[in-house]
Amino acid sequence: MKIAVVGTGAMGSTYAGLLSAAGHEVWAIDTWVEHIDAINRDGLRVEGASGDRVARLSASTSTGDPGVCDLVIIATKADGVTAAARSIDPLLGPESVVLTIQNGLGSAERIVEAIGPERVLVGIAGGFGASIRTPGHAHHTGWETVRIGELAGAVSPRLRAVVDVWRNAGFPAEVAENVHRMIWEKFICNVGFSGICTLTGLKMGEVTDNPDAWEVGAGCAREAWEVARALEVGVRFDDPVAHVREYGRAIAEARPSMALDHLAGKRSEVDVLNGAVPVQARKVGLRAPYNEVVSALVRQRETQFAT
Template structure:
């Protein structure tokens, strides 16, 4: 299968390397020039839970160079989704499927402003804890599961076909009828750890072990959960605190990507994660004071990055 991975940060690099190592024709597409140059010269190295491998694959910053693909995976940060979607036309043939895998809420809606909704699949990645070690070199702490679903409709033959490609590359994959439920369940976990770990500069394990930070984290998760319940999300659990504690316990050494962004003095995905909770809470008629506060702190820190350079 010919596959384009649009956005090859830590998670996108894991996807691209393993899918290429399984024999697919994979193109890594990214605006990070140094990263693309290293991949072209030396290959893409991924180490961690999947082993340690360096894989040769094609890499570019220009989708026009790639041509039409069977599968396009959008693996950018939430803030980059719309620009990525707008760049897709050179990659799209008549039967090209677009799979988007992001943290937070709203990615599919932004993609569908630029391409047809019937092309789109939603993915939820859990338990990877990935980070970039250097240009051309990614690492991941775990490899729990890739969950896949159709944006519109139930499990389909094409969805199962995409799932087989991922399984053949070594990923643990399941297909679901109600992918929106899974997006929200991942959202609750993102909300619990992304903003709080960033504000307190802690790993997931450090957060879980500190009662003061954990109280903030669990309150953020509860606010997201209550908004989802009010909006009719069919969660698979009744206790969001137990759910996020169990999730975090499997990736204790991880630093959420939001914290990694701040350590590098970059803007983060705050608007799609903790910053989205007050938005959906307003629609739901619920409250989100903890997420409002966490988001305000993160945004203030990011304004300082801009001012200080």
Template sequence: MKIAIMGCGATGSVYAGLFASAGHEVWAIDRWAEHVEAMGRKGLTLTGASGERTVPVNATTDPAEAPECDLVIIATKAMDVAEAAEAARPLIGAKTIVMPIQNGLGSAERAVRILGRERVKIGVIGGFGASVPEPGHAHHNGWDLVRLGEVSGPASDELKNLEAVWTDAGFKAQCFDDLDGMIWEKLICNVAFSGPCALTGLTIGEAMASPEASVVSLWCAQEAFNVASALAIDTGVKDPARHIRAFAAKIPDAKPSLLLDHQAGRRSEIDVINGAIPRAGLRVGVPAPVNESITALVKEREKTFGGQGSKASQE
């Protein structure tokens, strides 16, 4: 297949490295010129949970340089999805599948508004703990499940074929019929660590081990669970505290993308992660004061930051 990664930062580079290693023609597209130049000159090096490899990829800052692709993965930050979807138009043919994979809520809707419901599929990942130590090199601490779903309705044959593409590249992938459930299951983990780790500077494992920070993480997760339950969304989670502890145990050394953003002086996706919980809670009369406070504190800190930059990585 011809596969384009729009936003080939941290997690996007994990996709690119493993798909290229499996023999696909990969186009790594990103605005970070140094990363693109390094990938084009010496290949993409991927280290971490999936092993170590250096693979050739087609790297560019301009989507118009790439051909029409079979699969376009939008791996940008949530606030950049609309721009990436517009920029991806030269890559899209009659049978192209577009898959936005972001943290938080709302990315699928942005892609659908621009590219149409008929070509968009949804991806949800968690537990990768990806980062870019240097241009041309991505590292990931975990390698958890890639959840695939339709914008609405049960998994189609097309989506099941796409599941096989991911699986053959070494990912643990699975189709789900309940899109909302898989998004909120991940969101429970995201809110537990994204804002709290950004504010404290702690890794996921350190936050869970801290008596003080873990209380905040647990309350963030509990509030998300409460809102999902009030929305009648089946996340498959019975005990949110146990759920996030199990998540943390898989990638204790990982830094959530919000922490990586703050360390680089970039604004983050806080509005679609912790900030999404009080907004959703308002619709069903469920308060979420801890997530609301975390969001306010993160946004206050980010007033001192510059632009978002193109090197943003996704957990």
């Protein structure tokens, strides 16, 4: 299969490297020139829970270079989704499928606005923590599940084919029949750790082991779960605190992407993570004070960052 990964930060690079190592023709597309140059020169090294390998693949800063692809994976951060979706027309043929994998809420809707709903799949990567060590070198902690579903909800032959591609590349991949529920279940876990890890500098396992930090993280997760319940999402766990604690302890050494952004002096995706909980809560007549405070503090810290 010919695959383009648009947005090859830590997670996108992990996807691109493992899919290429499995024998697919993969193009890495990113605006980070040093990273693209390193991939073209030395290959893309991916190490971590999946092992250690160097994949040889093509890389470019332009979506105009690869030509039509069978699968286009949008792996940018949430604030880059709209621009990415608007840029991918040269990659799309009549049978091309677009898979979006982001944290938080709202990314699929922004892609639909740009290209329509017909070809969109939605993915959630659970139990991964990833970082870029140097240009051309990605590291990932955790190796759990990639869940992929049709935006429209049906289980289609093309969905099963895409899931098989991921499985054959070594990813623990599953078909998701309910995309909306899948997004919220990951979202609840994300907000339990993203804000508090960012503000404290603790890793995920350290948060669960620290009573004061965990009180805040658990409060954030509980508020998101209460909103999901009010929206009748149908999440599959009744105790959000226990569920999210277990999730964090499974990747205890990981740091959420929001925390990694702050360590790099970059603004984060707070508005689609902790900052999204109060927005959704107001729609159903609820408040989310833990998430309100956490997101306000994250935004305040970001006033000192240039980007």
